[in-house]
Amino acid sequence: MRSAFELTLVNGPSGDPALFADLVGAGRAVLCDLGTLVGLAPRKLLRVSDVLVSHAHLDHFCGFEELLRVVLGRARTIRLVGPEGTIDRLAHRLASYSWNLAGSYREGVSFEVLEVLEGGGRRRATLALADRFRPAPVECFEAPGDLVREEARLSIRAVPLDHDVPCLAFALAKPRHVQIWRNRLEAMGLGTGPWLRTLKEAVLAGAADTTPIRARWRAPEGVEERILPLGTLRNEVVEIVPGQRVVYVTDCAWTAANVERILSLARGADTLVIEAPFLDADRAQARARRHLTAREAGTLAHWARVRRVIPFHFSPRYAGRYALLEAELRAAFEGRPGATAEPPPGARDPSPTPRENGGALTISSEVSG
Ligand SMILES: [Zn+2]
Known part of the structure; x- marks a missing residue:
């Protein structure tokens, strides 16, 4: 049996967030977040059809130009999904360069940008090299539910999270x-x-x-x-x-609304790729920066009954001690007594449903499936 997705954390578990999800047999890939992409071969960047941006903090968004340079002269549309403000941010990024030579390209890339707003609203605009990436008319519409893309072989869902700034978590699913x-x-x-x-x-x-x-x-x-x-x-x-669902969660605070939304994507998923930047001992730091702790990330994986969890976005303060983050997350994921986090105030009972499959914890910077 082959896997539907081949997953690679481009910069490992401690570098900038960027998850390359290759759709096996489809000749294309989904990229979650745009941390630096210098470690990703151009032939892989050329397979990217969809980019999912969680939020616009520098370490999640700075790799955009690395993608742009590879795809610039290609006749293709790349769909980019992000939180509120993404169209303006991208338009400003592109407007900071001179495009007087745009007409000399025989072909050129277009970005179809979709914003997912709190409350179900959507905004969409296309930015194309052929138009020198001039801001295009923005289309606004309501979209009930969390589906942002549906094809026969791939669906993508997005839910807004609170990270003090608008942020999105994503689920990618391929049917059998x-x-x-x-x-x-x-x-x-x-x-x-x-x-x-x-x-x-x-x-x-x-x-x-x-x-x-x-x-x-x-x-x-x-x-x-x-x-x-x-x-x-x-x-x-x-x-x-076989069908497969991969859920990508970063960055977010430990709040009742975030927990509920993450579980709505992650319950029963095959793989949960989730931030685990801080140890529980440094919970005050995690709270101040609106991040999860490793214990909270492992607890979410436990509640969601995912088959495996891949932690990442480790804070560099733990360099040489990343195993501590992994161990804390593992204990919570396995539901060991005293190892899981208390639900955030106001959270509905997040008790897990009985596990159908045996759990397996994989911690790796490069995993298949
Ligand atoms: Zn952030």
């Missing part, structure tokens, strides 16, 4: 799908064609192995056809890629 191995298809002497859709539908419907599948394809000598049992094709050329 069927992958066809073309090289194995060729080895069996079969060609590609619309019949592969029938095959995928039969696999997803759980049809019997004896179900006949009519393979029909165009060859140089004319149309060819063979009828094979579904079981043979299922064993030889098909792989089922």
Whole structure:
């Protein structure tokens, strides 16, 4: 079985926030936050179709130009989602450069920027090289719910969080799908064609192995056809890629509203990538800066019953001692007595639902799936 997403913390767990989520088999990727991107190869930046910006603190937003330089002369639209103010911020960033040479590019990038506002409002505008990134008309609309993108193979949700400034948490989800191995298809002497859709539908419907599948394809000598049992094709050329949900949370205060919104995205998720900047002993610092502690991050993972948690955004004050943050988070995630945080004042009962799968804690700067 393959994973739907391959996740990489571009700058590791202690550097600027930037999570590269490669959509396996889709030739594209989602980038969560724009901390410095110098560590990301241009060929990977070229796969970015969607950018999700949590908020505009420098360490989450300073890498924008590194992306811009790679995609500038490309005929593509990159969708960028951010909190209130993102359109203006991006327009000002782009307006700080001279674009007199924009006309010399045969092709150019466009950014379709979507703001998710507190209370369900949305604002959208497109900034394009072809227009020298001049501020475009802003479209305002209401959007009930937290969905910001829905495709057959990918959905993205966003919820506003309080970090003293507007901030967003995100969930990326891919449904279960069927992958066809073309090289194995060729080895069996079969060609590609619309019949592969029938095959995928039969696999997803759980049809019997004896179900006949009519393979029909165009060859140089004319149309060819063979009828094979579904079981043979299922064993030889098909792989089922399970659905997966990844939730990205940074930066936020320990408040009842934040806890509720994070849990609304993260309950039952496969992977929770979450900030864990401070030890519980330094909780006063975390409160003052509107951040979580490692204990609170692990407690959220415990309440949400995620399968695994990846902590990051470690404060440099713990350099050489990051294992302490990981240990505190691990104890809370496992729900050890006395290791979890008390719910914030006013929070609804966040007791976890019974765990369906065995929990596994992964702490890594580079993980698959
Ligand atoms: Zn911040």
